[in-house]
Amino acid sequence: MIAxxxxxxSGTVQGVGFRPYxxxxxxxxxxGGRVRNDDAGVVIxxxxxxxxxxxxxxxxxxxxxxxxxxxxxxxxxxEEARGFAIEASRRGVAPALSIPPDLATCPECLAETRDxxxxxxxxxxxxxxRCGPRFTIALDLPYDRPRTTMAGFPMCPACRREYEDPADxxxxxxxxxxxxxxxxxxxxxEAAARRIVDGQIVAVKGLGxxxxxxxxxxxxxxxxxxxxxRRDQKPFAVLVADVDAARALAELSDAxxxxxxxxxxxxTLVRGRPxxxxxxxxxxxxxxxLLLPYTPLHHALAAAVGRPIVLTSGNLADEPIACxxxxxxxxxxxxxxxxxxxxxxxxxxxxxxVARVIAGAPVVLRRARGHVPAPVALGTRVAVPVLACGAQxxxxxxLARDDSAWLGPHVGDxxxxxxxxxxxxxVERMERLVRVRPERVAHDLHPDYLSTRxxxxxxxxxxxxxxxxxxxxxxxxxxxxxxEVLGLAWDGAGLGPDGASWGGELLLASYRGFRRxxxxxxxALAGGDRAIRQPWRVAVALLxxxxxxxxxxxxLARIAAAPADVRVVRQMIARGLQVQxxxxxGRLFDGCGAxxxxxxxxxxEGQVAAAWNxxxxxxxxxxxxxxxxxxxxxxxxxxRALACDLDRPGVAAARFHNTLIAAGAELVRAAQRAHGxxxxxxxxxxxxxxxxxxxxxxxxxxxxxxxxxxxxxxxLALGQALVAAAIGGP
Ligand SMILES: [Zn+2]
Ligand SMILES: [Zn+2]
Ligand SMILES: [Zn+2]
Numbered sequence: 001m002i003a004x005x006x007x008x009x010s011g012t013v014q015g016v017g018f019r020p021y022x023x024x025x026x027x028x029x030x031x032g033g034r035v036r037n038d039d040a041g042v043v044i045x046x047x048x049x050x051x052x053x054x055x056x057x058x059x060x061x062x063x064x065x066x067x068x069x070x071x072x073x074x075x076x077x078x079e080e081a082r083g084f085a086i087e088a089s090r091r092g093v094a095p096a097l098s099i100p101p102d103l104a105t106c107p108e109c110l111a112e113t114r115d116x117x118x119x120x121x122x123x124x125x126x127x128x129x130r131c132g133p134r135f136t137i138a139l140d141l142p143y144d145r146p147r148t149t150m151a152g153f154p155m156c157p158a159c160r161r162e163y164e165d166p167a168d169x170x171x172x173x174x175x176x177x178x179x180x181x182x183x184x185x186x187x188x189x190e191a192a193a194r195r196i197v198d199g200q201i202v203a204v205k206g207l208g209x210x211x212x213x214x215x216x217x218x219x220x221x222x223x224x225x226x227x228x229x230r231r232d233q234k235p236f237a238v239l240v241a242d243v244d245a246a247r248a249l250a251e252l253s254d255a256x257x258x259x260x261x262x263x264x265x266x267x268t269l270v271r272g273r274p275x276x277x278x279x280x281x282x283x284x285x286x287x288x289x290l291l292l293p294y295t296p297l298h299h300a301l302a303a304a305v306g307r308p309i310v311l312t313s314g315n316l317a318d319e320p321i322a323c324x325x326x327x328x329x330x331x332x333x334x335x336x337x338x339x340x341x342x343x344x345x346x347x348x349x350x351x352x353x354v355a356r357v358i359a360g361a362p363v364v365l366r367r368a369r370g371h372v373p374a375p376v377a378l379g380t381r382v383a384v385p386v387l388a389c390g391a392q393x394x395x396x397x398x399l400a401r402d403d404s405a406w407l408g409p410h411v412g413d414x415x416x417x418x419x420x421x422x423x424x425x426x427v428e429r430m431e432r433l434v435r436v437r438p439e440r441v442a443h444d445l446h447p448d449y450l451s452t453r454x455x456x457x458x459x460x461x462x463x464x465x466x467x468x469x470x471x472x473x474x475x476x477x478x479x480x481x482x483x484e485v486l487g488l489a490w491d492g493a494g495l496g497p498d499g500a501s502w503g504g505e506l507l508l509a510s511y512r513g514f515r516r517x518x519x520x521x522x523x524a525l526a527g528g529d530r531a532i533r534q535p536w537r538v539a540v541a542l543l544x545x546x547x548x549x550x551x552x553x554x555x556l557a558r559i560a561a562a563p564a565d566v567r568v569v570r571q572m573i574a575r576g577l578q579v580q581x582x583x584x585x586g587r588l589f590d591g592c593g594a595x596x597x598x599x600x601x602x603x604x605e606g607q608v609a610a611a612w613n614x615x616x617x618x619x620x621x622x623x624x625x626x627x628x629x630x631x632x633x634x635x636x637x638x639x640r641a642l643a644c645d646l647d648r649p650g651v652a653a654a655r656f657h658n659t660l661i662a663a664g665a666e667l668v669r670a671a672q673r674a675h676g677x678x679x680x681x682x683x684x685x686x687x688x689x690x691x692x693x694x695x696x697x698x699x700x701x702x703x704x705x706x707x708x709x710x711x712x713x714x715x716l717a718l719g720q721a722l723v724a725a726a727i728g729g730p
Contacts, residue, residue, distance in 0.1 A: 003050050004033075004078040007057065010041035011069030012374050015100045015143050017129025018042055018066050019086050020171040027167075029056045032081030036088070041069075047081045065130050066100065069377050086166045099138045099433055101374050102207050102350070104265040104294040106131035108169065113296045119158065124189065124297040125182045125344065129173045133295075135373055136207045137175060139347050140432060145174045149345040156181035183344035189297065192340040193304030201225050203314050203328060203336035207295060208350025208369050208409070209321035210314030210328045212335060213239070215278075217307050222280035228335040230316060233603035235282035237267040237289040237352065239311040241302040246290050249276040249308060255357040262362075264370030265294040266355040277308060284607065286614050291352060294370075301340075313351055320412060320422040323349045348429060349422060350409045358690045359697050363707050365688055366714055367396065368410040373434060375404035376709060376718060379480025380511075387427065387438035387460070388720035389451035391467070391494075391713035393605065395419075397427055397451070398717035399436040400725065405477065405718055406434045407709065414450040424454065442724030444470070444716075446495040463724040467494025467716070468505045468684070469514045474719030475681035476511070478709045484510045484678050486517070486671050488664055488696070491684035491712065492532070492586030492605065501525070503584025503684070504633070506667045508675060511726035517674075518631040518667035521545075522581035523591060526572040531587075535608045536561045536600045538591030540569050546639035549574065555643040560600035585660060585686050588635060589613070592642060596652045606685070613689050616657055617650030623658035628670070633663045661695035668700055679704065685712035 009018070014037050022035045022044055031048040046053055057073055109126045112118045120126045127133065137148040145151060155163060159178050162170040170176050177183060192202050192213075199221045201214045212229065214221040216238045226232065240246045243257050250270040252260070260268045272288035282288045291311065293299040302309065313321040314332050322328040323346040329339065354366035364371065378400070385401040395411040408430050411423045431437070441462050443455035455462045465473075471494075472487030489505045496502035504520030524541040525531040531538050536559050543551035543559075559566055573579055586609055593599060593612025602608045624638035638659050645652035668680055681704045687693045688711055697703050709715040 001049060002047055002078040002080070003053055004045065004047045004076040005053055005057070005073050006076045007044040007046060007060070007071060007073045008041065009044070009064075009068055009071050012067040012098050012100050013042045013064070014098055015134060015174065016066035016103070017169065017171075017173070018064060020129055020166060020169060021065055022060065023084055023086050023166050025056060025059055026084040029059075031056050032084055033079070034081070034085045034087050036086070045076065047079050067374060086171070098375070099141070099143045099373055100134040101264070101370050101372055102133050102136055102294075103131045104263050104292075104370070105296055105299060109296065110299060113299070120178055122300065123179050123182070124185055124295070124300060124342070125175075125177045126296045127173060127175050127177070128169045129171060130169065132173065132175045133207050134175075136346055136348050136350050136369075137344070138433060141435065143174065148174055149347050150175050150177070153177060153182050153344075183342050185297070185340065185342045187338070187340050189300045189340070190304050192338065193301060195338050196305050196309060197307075200337040201228070201335060203332045203339045203341075204297075204301065204311075205325070205328070205341045205346075206298070208346060208348065209323040210332060211311045212314050212332070213301070214310045215305070215307060216281050216310045217278055219278040219280055222278045222310060225310060225312070225335075226280060229312070233283055233607065235285055235287070235289060236310045236312045237291055238277060238281060239291055239293065239298060239302055239309045241299075242292065245308070246292070249273055250288055250290060253357065255360060255362070259355055259357055259362045260290060260292055264353055264355075265292055266353040266364070266370060267291045269354065269356040269365070281310060285610060289354065319416060319418045321349055321351050348409065349426070356688070356690070358688075359694045359705060361707060363688065363705065363711065365710050365712065366394070366410045367407055367710055372409045373406050373430065375406050375434075376478060377480070378403045378405055378477055378722070380482045382722065382725035384439040384725055385436050386440045386442055386721045386725045387431070387436070387458075388442035388465075388717040388724060389444075389455045390717035390720070391444055392446065392449040392451060394710075394713040395423060395451060396710075396714045396717055397423070397430070398721045399430055399434055399438065400721040401436045405721055406430060406436070407715070407718060410714060420450050423451070440724050440728070442717075442720035444495070444720070445497065461728070463728055465720045465723045466497060466514070468502055468507060469509060469723060470716050470719035471683040471711075472507050472509045472514065472681060472719065473511055473722045474709055474715045475683040475704060475706050475711075476509075477718050477722045478706055479679075479681065479704045481679050481681070482511070484508060484675075486668055486675070486678050486680045488668065488680070488682045489684045490585040490664075490682075490686035490692075492584050493582060496583075501580055501582040501584060503582065503586055504588075505583070506631070506664075506671060508671065508678075511722050513727070517671045518628075518633070519583045520585060520588065520633045521635060522583045523587055524573045525580045525582045525587070526569045527578055528580050532590070532602070532605055534561075534601050535590035535594035537569050538587050539595035540566055541573055542588075542591045542595070542639045543643070544570060544573055546636040546643070552643060555595070555646065558595055558598055558646055560594070560598045588660070589686075592639070592656050593653075596642065596646055596649050612653055612656070613691060615649045615653040616691055617654045620651045620654035621658070622651075622655050623662055624655050626659055626663050628663065628666060631667065631670075633667065635659070635663075657691045657695065660692060661699055664696055665699035683711050683715070687711040
């Protein structure tokens with residue numbers, strides 16, 4: 001008895017080999033019918049016995065490529081279908097709304113490049129419908145070859161046959177290529193590998209830009225790279241051939257290994273084995289960022305070098321990653337000894353993503369390659385199309401329309417001209433690629449962020465969104481929450497409507513508005529932003545406040561700054577000169593870390609806070625006292641107690657963390673008593689700290705962390721977009 005079903009699939013299912021997969025699956029199950037793309041995704045009409053249809057749908061649900069969002073199966077009249085066909089997309093159908101993210105080389109393609117008999121043996125640009133470049137080669141929609149940077153490489157007859165054969169895994173693989181017709185390297189991989197082994201620095205053209213590569217076990221090579229790149233302390237990422245090679249460098253949990261090998265291939269933060277890499281790779285942190293190869297080129301390079309390779313974005317200090325060949329050769333001339341480039345242009349700059357396992361599952365800390373431009377599915381619809389411009393640091397922007405939001409690639413810190421130019425160019429490109437014409441532009445309250453100035457200069461209506469409201473809304477959007485939530489938003493700084501710097505907030509929030517239910521007692525930042533790079537200033541402020549202007553000399557003596565400077569800062573605080581009030585939990589990390597660890601300066605934002613986090617003795621369960629008065633956590637009792645633990649940094653760091661966890665949990669419980677059992681979200685850069693995130697989850701149970709979207713400012717724009725769409729009327 002033949003039955004019929006119409007199966008509508010939505011999500012990122014176009015350009016990822018979904019239709020050939022369905023075709024092969026249907027043939028395997030003896031299912032007749034057809035499959036085609038439509039504007040919402042892919043539609044299948046399938047005809048077979050009920051059993052066969054059930055099996056077909058079950059396997060489709062379990063193993064299909066791409067990211068399926070919904071699958072709706074409805075019975076239709078049975079048809080005597082002859083075979084199974086892939087139909088051309090219907091004319092008049094809106095162009096495919098989605099360009100998929102770049103996908104790591106699949107096992108079949110990898111095996112092919114390693115097979116001496118295959119025609120793609122050793123070919124660095126091998127790909128198929130399940131893997132290869134997408135976003136970084138796409139110039140426009142619809143996503144097909146003439147609108148990619150592969151347009152200049154006409155297919156050879158052999159590639160064309162594969163491209164046109166529905167049964168082939170390269171059916172309609174837009175970047176299909178082979179040594180006869182595709183892009184070429186300008187130097188053999190082996191030559192570049194030899195240079196790396198010899199201690200040289202090689203600029204390698206990847207998917208979304210150039211990387212700088214050197215031997216990660218050579219202290220001299222790493223030191224030279226740091227000096228030339230003018231990057232003092234920030235850790236470098238390390239490319240390793242496979243998971244086994246990664247295990248030699250770091251302790252990996254099963255979840256770490258799975259994250260490392262996932263299709264997105266992020267830089268995965270894990271605890272390194274001491275001495276396994278040159279000390280200069282990741283100074284001042286026990287963590288190391290590892291990544292596995294994601295193109296045949298990287299596979300070949302890792303294999304040929306035979307040892308871990310530093311792979312860091314090809315740029316100077318904080319500038320954006322270089323992606324244009326000519327530009328890269330100029331910008332990187334003084335950094336790289338040699339270039340390993342090729343002739344396939346990069347359409348969109350895209351950095352590597354960064355992720356870490358927290359509370360048993362991955363958290364994306366930097367959302368770029370492998371994720372962009374896959375949309376975030378909203379549990380709600382935005383009233384109008386919106387562009388949200390994000391924050392000043394770790395910038396990423398967001399476009400939202402209907403029930404989808406697209407976060408742009410990680411732009412980085414908007415504090416130089418090159419980064420700002422990249423931001424403007426990336427916004428314009430994404431508007432075109434995802435076909436969003438914003439009617440509103442959301443921005444942070446802070447008037448001096450370049451992203452704010454950009455928003456104000458646009459012709460559309462600009463809407464300011466408070467920083468922590470945006471963080472909470474971002475977490476809500478990621479979890480499909482609408483209505484009210486209790487949101488902990490803890491970070492370094494974000495301007496509050498009262499002019500103070502916020503960042504230790506508990507908000508009762510919806511997309512439409514928020515009420516501040518709790519915060520931390522503010523600390524005085526003497527010299528404003530200078531206190532961020534000089535956290536000893538925060539330490540002085542915390543001591544002065546905790547001890548009513550009369551801290552114990554032993555504690556003051558721990559401040560790693562000249563006594564004259566300390567005196568000046570204390571006077572500034574006492575007189576309220578150039579002093580900003582900061583509620584940020586990140587500042588408590590800075591200040592307490594600087595005090596106990598005796599650190600004066602941070603080479604980059606958050607460095608001392610991270611060191612303080614890494615100092616934690618996990619065996620210590622105790623905490624320090626604190627009080628909560630009218631929703632304000634008073635940490636002065638904690639600082640007074642901390643001043644007695646100066647010689648036990650591991651214990652002090654653990655107790656500090658436990659204190660914050662207890663304070664956060666108590667704020668939330670009080671809010672629950674007053675407002676009922678609302679969903680709880682935790683967001684803000686502080687929740688990239690696993691101890692804090694896991695501790696809060698342990699205390700409160702059902703706390704939703706940000707995972708698919710960064711908890712830090714890289715995820716801010718998503719929340720800005722939702723808030724701007726919700727406020728200000730239709
Ligand atoms: Zn493949
Ligand atoms: Zn070819
Ligand atoms: Zn923030």
